[in-house]
Structures are given as C-alpha cells and as structure tokens.
Amino acid sequence: MRISSLLLTITCFFSNGVWANLQTDDPVTLIKDITGQIFADVGENLEKYSNDHEALKALVRNDLMPLLDVRYAARLVLGRAGRGIEAGKIDEFATLMSDMLINRYSAGLLYFSSEVKLQVMPQRGDLNPKITRVRTRVSLPSGSLAPVDYAFHKTADGWKAFDVIVEGISYVTTYRNQIMPDVQANGIDSVIERLSKGELELPE
C-alpha cells in the first residue's frame, strides 16, 4: 500500500516533469519530448515491458493520450456517418479508436526494440493553428527509416495531434474509408461492439 502510493507520487511527479514541457507552444518540441521519453523508458526497461504488455500500454497511454485529440479524430473518421449520433456514443467510439492506436503503438515499440532511434525534422515556416504537420523519422533495426508524421491543431488545451501518417498513409483517411460505410450499413452500436472485441484493426 505504501509502496503503491509512493509509486503514484513518483509517477505524478514524473508526469509533471513531462507536462511542464507542454507549456511550450510548439508541437515539434512536444513530439520530441514525449516520444523521446517513451522510447527511452521502453529502451531501459525492455525486458519488463516485453513480459508485461499491460504495463507498456499504461505507459504509452499515460504519456501519449494527453497529446491526442481523439474526439476530433473520431469526428473526422465518422464523417457524415456520425450525423445524429449522440455525443456519448462518439466519445465511446473515440476511446476505442485510441485504444487501438495505443495497442498498435505499444506493439510497434517492442518490435523496434532497443535499436530504435527517433529524428524529429525541423519545422518549416510558421505554425498554422488549424493544421501543422510534424515530420519524424524512425530508424528501424534493418537500417531503413520509417517516416512517421503527425497532424496537429491548436485547441483551447494547447497543441493536439489528431492524425498519424506513416509513409504517407493517413490513419484517419484509411480508417474513415473503412468505418464510414460500416457505420452506415450496420450502425454505430455494431461497430463499437466489434471494436471493443479487438476487431476492425488496420494493417500497419
């Protein structure tokens, strides 16, 4: 009991450390700090996280979620199929979508293992509060570079990412073209049910 509360304190303290950087009004720094933090943590405790996927997911969720605008992403994905669906259902859908993203991200982290390196490309031009793309390169153990970009916009709570683009393939676009017709044909409840069973994943 004492240990867990100590852990909690440390975690909060540690998180505050990370979140202090969130005050920086710059998505490039955000990505650099947060993904750098996650990569470093996983690299140091690779064995622990390889055996404890839930702990890894918790770590990713804790660090990554505050950076994401999942509700906005969900609205982009649902498009006109989201018309008339109550906000609660959309939030539920958004949460499931982010779960999927976190699972995928966590699995990727283990796969890349310790050799992974991250490069954040410098921002060109001014930051557009409506949409700014942050470009990163993840170096894989094979020596090749995987380009991973993030689409950010500025909200009342600061800069938030709402799309991940891997080798030019937008998560939002690709997912949208699968989900929208599915929701239109089978309804949001059916989609939510299948999502919560871990179905409807996208290939990497």
Added chain:
Amino acid sequence: MRRGHSLIGIIFLSILLAGCAGTQSRNTDPENDPWEGFNRKVFAFNDGLDKVARPIAVGYDKIMPDPFQRGVGNFFRNLDNPVIYVSQVLQGKFGESITTIGRFLVNSTIGVLGFFDVATKWGMPFYNEDLGQTLATWGYKDSRYLMLPFFGPSTFRDGVGRLGDSYIHPVGRAIHGNDEWTLWIVRGIDLRARYLDQDAEFNEAYDPYVLMRDIWMQNREYQIYDGDPPILDYDMYLDDFDEEDDP
C-alpha cells in the same frame, strides 16, 4: 529473340478490358476510381492467384533466415537503380542521379551483386523513383486507379510507366529479351513474403479492396512528392458532420 511480349500483353489487355467494364453497383470513389467494377474483378482474380502465391511466400519466409531475405530484397532494389537513374535524369534531379550511379557501382561490387547495401552506410541514400513518378512530376498528377492482374494496384499513368520501366529494368529486359521469368517470380515471392504480417488484418477489413486502394494511392502520392505531399484537407471530412455536438 523478341518473343517476350506477354508483359506488354498483360498490361494492355487489362487497359482494354477496363474500357469494356460494365457499370457496377459499387462506386466508392467515382473521381479517382471510375473503373471500380473492373478493378474489383481484377482484385478478385489476383486474390485467386494469391491462393497459390501465398503458401510459396510462407514457405520461403519460414526457410530463409531474415538476413538472407534482407539480402534478396537488397539485390532486387539494386536492380532498380537503372530505372531510378533514368527517372532522376528525366526529372532534372542530376545531383541525385549521380548518387544513384554511385550506389549501383558500390553495391554491385563491394556489396556483392547488391546483396549488401553498403552504399546507404556510406551516405548514398536510396531514392524511390520510376517512370510513373516521372510522368506525375511532368504534370500528369491525377490518374485513375487501375488494378493490374499479377502486378496489383496501379493507376493508368503508372501502368504506362511500368511498361516503360520494364524496358530499362534488368528483370523486365530478361522477360522481353528471352522470356526469362525466373527473376520476376523470385522477386514476386520475396515481395509477397514482406506483406504476410498484414494478411490477417487485411482480410478482416470491412472492404479489403478499398483498404488496398487507400494504402496504395496515399503511398504513391507520398512517393511522387518525394516524401512531402500537400497536407490533407481535413475540413472536407468535417463538412458533412453534424456540428451540433461540437463542444
């Protein structure tokens, strides 16, 4: 010696067939994929071929150790260099084209026929170029989606580009010159083996045809713009969303 017209045959036949394709009920993207009916048929045909190709790729993947597979991939990538070089020159990317010559020389010799990618370690990066991308940079930006039998996803423009590539590429020249398909088949198996991990999720997709089209078209755009395509118009996605729920 010019017996090998089967390659041209396949591409032209599919273009011809596409023209004859009847109207189909499904039209998920009339703007970029007006030949969807035909394309879906070819997609199903290719899926049938995959019943044969996949088990071979699975076997190859099981038997061959990863470093060897990487070597085979490097070997074929090295053979892409002549096409890359010509495309770079045609696009006016002269500095990059010199690098490509350097890559080809280094990897073909020190890299043992391309099995080892020494050039990348020596600071000569790989550039993804081909004649289809060249046509795009010349201004032929938008082209309708075209599913090619055997070759998979493409556009009309990239089908034409592929045909041109085949006269430069050693693997294509072996087919045109001597009807020698061995390299082509080995490359196909190696390529197929790379996508095995994604099969399950592909098959579970709501619409695997659309998924393949989305992934291919977006990645192609990314290649055409050398990794820096225009930012998506996300507002378009929101336009038809009920704004009432907006906080």
